[in-house]
Amino acid sequence: MLCNGEKVLVPSTLLRFGENTKFHTSTLTITYESARIKLVEIAAIQKRTLRVLVIGQLAAAAALSSAVTVGAFVIQRILGQSTPWGGAATATVTIGTAFMSQYLSRLMSRRGRQYGLGLGYGLAIVGGCIAGLGAQIKSLPIFLVGLFIYGSGQASNLMSRYAATDLAEPEQRGEAMSRILFASTFGAVLGPVLVLPAQAAGEHWFNWDKYTGPWVFSSAFFLFSLINVAVRLKPDPLFLARELRGEAVGGVAPIRIREAFQHAFASSHGRQAVFAMIISQMTMVAVMTMTPVHLKFHGQESISSYVVSLHIAGMYAFSPWIGRFSDRSGQLRTIQIGAILLTAATALAALAGDAHL
Numbered sequence: 001m002l003c004n005g006e007k008v009l010v011p012s013t014l015l016r017f018g019e020n021t022k023f024h025t026s027t028l029t030i031t032y033e034s035a036r037i038k039l040v041e042i043a044a045i046q047k048r049t050l051r052v053l054v055i056g057q058l059a060a061a062a063a064l065s066s067a068v069t070v071g072a073f074v075i076q077r078i079l080g081q082s083t084p085w086g087g088a089a090t091a092t093v094t095i096g097t098a099f100m101s102q103y104l105s106r107l108m109s110r111r112g113r114q115y116g117l118g119l120g121y122g123l124a125i126v127g128g129c130i131a132g133l134g135a136q137i138k139s140l141p142i143f144l145v146g147l148f149i150y151g152s153g154q155a156s157n158l159m160s161r162y163a164a165t166d167l168a169e170p171e172q173r174g175e176a177m178s179r180i181l182f183a184s185t186f187g188a189v190l191g192p193v194l195v196l197p198a199q200a201a202g203e204h205w206f207n208w209d210k211y212t213g214p215w216v217f218s219s220a221f222f223l224f225s226l227i228n229v230a231v232r233l234k235p236d237p238l239f240l241a242r243e244l245r246g247e248a249v250g251g252v253a254p255i256r257i258r259e260a261f262q263h264a265f266a267s268s269h270g271r272q273a274v275f276a277m278i279i280s281q282m283t284m285v286a287v288m289t290m291t292p293v294h295l296k297f298h299g300q301e302s303i304s305s306y307v308v309s310l311h312i313a314g315m316y317a318f319s320p321w322i323g324r325f326s327d328r329s330g331q332l333r334t335i336q337i338g339a340i341l342l343t344a345a346t347a348l349a350a351l352a353g354d355a356h357l
Contacts, residue, residue, distance in 0.1 A: 053233075198216075
């Protein structure tokens with residue numbers, strides 16, 4: 001507990017001086033007799049930050065989910081229906097996401113969340129247009145280059161979840177992150193549903209190839225996310241959090257990949273978390289890549305977007321409750337239960353055979 005006269009670190013951008021001051025945060029109140037420090041409550045800034053991130057996440061999730069639905073179909077159109085390389089589209093986006101996540105995270109350490117998230121969304125716009133060009137002229141190299149750059153949008157979406165925790169109390173970080181994940185539900189459900197209208201609009205209005213429209217239209221969603229972050233994500237949550245901790249803005253050296261792995265593998269819980277993430281991501285990507293191709297093979301291409309939409313809704317819809325459960329019961333137990341559910345769901349899909357339900 002801090003007392004009168006004790007030194008308190010306050011962001012310089014929020015300082016006001018006067019008499020008989022009260023300093024408010026979400027957890028404490030301090031009265032000063034000699035000077036007034038008026039601080040905009042961190043809790044209020046955190047709420048506004050979450051609103052901005054939620055809006056950006058919704059639009060970007062719609063872009064990503066709509067594009068994922070048709071990626072394998074473009075590969076098939078270029079290489080033939082029997083090609084075993086249908087998963088190359090999702091794999092390329094995933095590789096681009098991994099590469100750009102490292103680059104953008106290091107950039108954010110120096111320039112802040114607003115700059116890093118905005119750059120990721122901006123690159124995704126470029127990548128979506130390049131991928132659309134590759135689909136239009138049936139060029140696999142151009143299409144894959146576009147997908148790699150397109151992964152920047154997924155990287156920004158993933159890192160916006162961590163931006164949500166910058167100003168959160170330690171015991172509320174799981175819940176803050178879960179709100180961003182929950183917002184992804186609505187965008188992820190909306191995106192695949194718009195695939196067919198995007199295809200029709202591209203074909204009839206611009207005489208594009210069937211699979212070009214979804215990529216170009218997804219870039220429009222990323223444009224919305226870019227404008228949202230560039231205009232409304234102020235003050236920068238990462239810089240403000242550092243100032244509150246007394247750290248120099250931009251003075252924290254970004255951690256390297258090797259150092260990150262060393263830190264993660266230093267504890268048994270860290271190792272379990274890394275392995276759980278790798279295995280679950282590998283399983284999810286494999287299932288998501290295979291499902292649209294499988295449906296198309298059985299003459300059900302028209303419903304593939306709705307199936308992917310339902311799948312992604314299941315990924316995010318329960319995140320608020322999972323976030324609270326993780327905060328209360330612990331991350332390890334949450335991982336264990338998630339692993340059981342993932343195993344059961346994958347087994348059910350594999351054993352369903354030709355059943356319609």
